[in-house]
Amino acid sequence: MVISFGYGHRAATQAEGIELEKQAVVDRVEVKKSVRRMYLMDGDVVVREYRIALGKSPRGHKIQEGDNRTPEGKYYLDFVMDDSAFYRSMHISYPNLRDKNRAESLGVSPGGNIKIHGLKNGDRRAPQFVQSFDWTNGCIAITNEEMDELVSLVKIGTPIYIRW
Structure with a gap:
C-alpha cells in the first residue's frame, strides 16, 4: 500500500516503517503550513509526519x-538547544540574507530565534490539545515525544522547506 500526498511524496507502509527506522536518512524536512504538517523526508519517502502548531x-x-x-522558504536546521523555555528545540536559520534585505528595505527588524520546539516548560495541558491551535510567536511546535524523535532522526545542517 502506498499513500500519496498529491505532490510527489509517499508515506511508508507499516511494514516498510520498521525497515525505514533502520536505514532512513532524513535528507530534508518539509513543512506545509496550510495543512499544519511537517514531513521528515528520505528522497520521496515520508519517514515521519507530525501535526504542528x-x-x-x-x-x-x-x-x-x-x-x-x-517564515516561508528554504532554511537550515543549524543547532539544537536543550536549555530554552521550551522542551528542547532545533533552531531554524531564519533570517537569511534575503529576509534581512527585505526587512532593511522596510525599515524593520526581521526578527529571529525561530525554532522547531516542544511544549513550553511546565505546560501540563494534553499535547493533543496544545497541537489543536496555532499558539507560537512564529516557531513550529510539536509534542515533546515528537521533539525527541526529531532530534534523533534529523542531523544539524539538514535543509527545511517551509511553504503555505
Missing part, C-alpha cells in the same frame, strides 16, 4: 519581528 498569524511569510508569522 504555528505562529498565531500563520498565513504569509514572516516580514518582521513580532508579526507572529512562521
Whole structure:
C-alpha cells in the first residue's frame, strides 16, 4: 500500500516503517503550513509526519519581528538547544540574507530565534490539545515525544522547506 500526498511524496507502509527506522536518512524536512504538517523526508519517502502548531498569524511569510508569522522558504536546521523555555528545540536559520534585505528595505527588524520546539516548560495541558491551535510567536511546535524523535532522526545542517 502506498499513500500519496498529491505532490510527489509517499508515506511508508507499516511494514516498510520498521525497515525505514533502520536505514532512513532524513535528507530534508518539509513543512506545509496550510495543512499544519511537517514531513521528515528520505528522497520521496515520508519517514515521519507530525501535526504542528504555528505562529498565531500563520498565513504569509514572516516580514518582521513580532508579526507572529512562521517564515516561508528554504532554511537550515543549524543547532539544537536543550536549555530554552521550551522542551528542547532545533533552531531554524531564519533570517537569511534575503529576509534581512527585505526587512532593511522596510525599515524593520526581521526578527529571529525561530525554532522547531516542544511544549513550553511546565505546560501540563494534553499535547493533543496544545497541537489543536496555532499558539507560537512564529516557531513550529510539536509534542515533546515528537521533539525527541526529531532530534534523533534529523542531523544539524539538514535543509527545511517551509511553504503555505
